Amino acid sequence: MTTEASKLLVVKDLTTTFATLAGPLTAVGGVSFDLNKNETMGIVGESGSGKTVLSRSIMGLQQRTNVTVTGSVLLNGQEIVGASEKVKRKLWGTEVAMVFQDPMTSLNPVMRIGKQIDEALRVRLGMSRADAKARAIELLELVGIPSPQRRYNAYPGQLSGGMRQRVVIATALACTPKLLMADEPTTGLDVTIQAQILNLLEDLKEQLHMSVILVTHDLGVVATRTSKIVVMYAGRIVEMGSTREVFAHHRMPYTRALLESSPKITNPSHTRLTTIPGRPPNLLKLADGCSFAPRCAYATERCHVERPELTPAGQPGHSFACWNPLTSEREVVVA
């Protein structure tokens, strides 16, 4: 059990609603979790489950007029929901930083990469030009870029995708944030580079004593690198707990279905991958019951009319939202 003091991030009942022409759309509905210092958490779910909106809401990045964010996000004791732009600017970079999904668009194509890193150092930390340059080269070295002195003057177009993502990470780390949000940091990269980048993030987390939130649709990514997993479906948390618990004793059929739909090395060749039938629900027309019920093999009458709340499972920290939870003996039947 952890004490309040060791908690870096406390999210309570976070709800993000978009006002669309067709009515209010709840992209994130009543999400609560907390994150300890030096902990890595994974947020998983399929496309459209609200992962990205959730991570941007935690950052306080939804500022368009048609978005309403309610609930509470406490980062190191500082409330982010409803905070002014000025307050958030102080937090961004030094308290929380973000690694973006696509390294092709998250670097300014007409600015030398060194400049993009030391801008932050000079603006936020007030470093001199020379100090900032030295630090930027250090950071480039830290993220594993060969001959950083020379690369300092390169433009993003001269680097490969993996190199660019390393630069993106370096810019995020420039002001040594306490929390690093990585929103699908490896989606645009091929598998060998993916592993390199993920290992790099893990090493850096240890070296710099950060907490990391890893947002992904790939369970393989979070399996070995996180201590805690949040599974999202249709904007809500459907199961969360320690990584070990979620993998070994998941109770929610959706979690099972997600696990079943990623290939395993132990499967014989030509094994057909299990897929989840149907598609994620339209967030504009969410039914009263469990959002997963229409696709769930275990759905009963109750699932369609009454929404299950997160209930604690056996192990501390593990909870799930399901009326008909799986037990370890029960085999899942999907499709």
Place this chain on the structure above:
Amino acid sequence: MAHPHVEPPEEKEPLGFLFWICVGWIGLNLVGAIFANVLPLQNPLYQNYTSINVGPSLHHLLGTDDIGRDIFSRVVYGSRISITAGIGAMIIGFGVGAPLGMLTAYRRGRFDTMVTTVMYALLAFPGIVATIAVLSFWVPRDLFKIIVVIGVASIPIIYRIIRAATLSVASRDFVVAAKVQGASDRRILFKELLPNVAPILISFLLIGVATVVTIEGALAFLGLSVNPPTPSWGNMINEARTVMAQNPWLVIFPSVALCLFLLSLNYIGDRLRTHFDVAEVKL
């Protein structure tokens, strides 16, 4: 001798011979426009009735027109009005349109909706008709008023293009990335957005100067530009139309001057853009 780890220097394609010819030509035009009255030129207004419609000769480099004025001297003096109008109007148009377009595209929201609506309402007016209407009543006409009117009329067009260019850049992740690093709005506008919009801005600026030179010519044709006999490339071409059959040089020389000026400007703009373009990956 060579150190084993020496990196080859970043290779950049040279700008090329033609580029420097164009730069030289523009320079020559500017010198002519600025120093026309100190250069050893004949009086562009002097009518020599003993030599009317003569072809190019040593005495009259480009010949004379139907009332015996030296064409070479008129072309050089004409560049004054044309170039000043082109540059002046674009300073007004870009000075207002470009910052406004970038700002609204970056901030969006109600301010953007308001400004864009007004600009589109202005665009609904045919620009040339509005220009003619204003210039008909704003007398006495002089170069300054012409520049102001053309410049103001160009603001909505420039606004629309710069706004669109900025929108496509502002929605990219690196802008959000700069923001979450704590960059201020001003910094994002000048350091992140402006360098990305600059190539479009510069090429459109050069085309704009060219367009204004021709618009000034069109206005001159309607008698709404500087009053004759003051020459400008535009009004020289228009005056010469009536005697084109007898003396084609009269149309050709100012037209060639105008064409070469615009071509050089465009070529310079194009070469500079490719030379300094770092966004395009070169294979």
